Amino acid sequence: MLDVSVTPETLARALTHRSYAEAHEVPDNEPLMALGDAVLGLVATETLFRNHPDLTKGELPRLRARMVNSITLARIARGVGLGRHVRISADEEAENGRDKPSVLADVLEAVVGAVCADQGRDAAVELVHRLFDPLVELTGAHQDDEPARTKSQRPARPKRSAQRHRRSGA
Numbered sequence: 001m002l003d004v005s006v007t008p009e010t011l012a013r014a015l016t017h018r019s020y021a022e023a024h025e026v027p028d029n030e031p032l033m034a035l036g037d038a039v040l041g042l043v044a045t046e047t048l049f050r051n052h053p054d055l056t057k058g059e060l061p062r063l064r065a066r067m068v069n070s071i072t073l074a075r076i077a078r079g080v081g082l083g084r085h086v087r088i089s090a091d092e093e094a095e096n097g098r099d100k101p102s103v104l105a106d107v108l109e110a111v112v113g114a115v116c117a118d119q120g121r122d123a124a125v126e127l128v129h130r131l132f133d134p135l136v137e138l139t140g141a142h143q144d145d146e147p148a149r150t151k152s153q154r155p156a157r158p159k160r161s162a163q164r165h166r167r168s169g170a
Contacts, residue, residue: 015086017103
């Protein structure tokens with residue numbers, strides 16, 4: 001599916017939506033989602049920091065949110081066909097659950113978490129880069145793509161001085 005190696009048990013759990021888990025009394029994918037979310041956040045933050053070292057404390061999380069959000073995650077999940085593999089309840093199926101952005105985003109996070117759990121952080125980071133790097137340009141995750149009007153309305157940042165960062169009495 002994503003050319004990743006995880007145990008069948010871990011993969012099954014990653015693909016198990018809460019609705020299916022409740023109906024069949026099996027574990028759901030939520031713990032793996034939490035792990036995957038952490039990996040995605042780390043990779044996005046690290047990538048932005050390396051590519052844009054001058055981002056401010058406020059700009060970094062804003063741009064990370066543009067990279068890693070349910071719309072982007074769902075788009076990637078659709079692109080790799082995760083929806084057809086998700087284990088959902090009959091009720092969720094009747095509501096077109098396999099194509100819901102929230103379900104797709106959650107299952108992608110869980111798959112990233114599954115790779116991290118089974119193969120380690122490096123394998124999960126590699127998967128995230130393989131999935132996200134081609135979309136970074138498309139998601140607008142760049143400092144310079146902010147509309148000019150918004151840039152001109154933002155107050156100018158004062159330059160940081162070495163004096164400002166010194167501890168008193170040092």
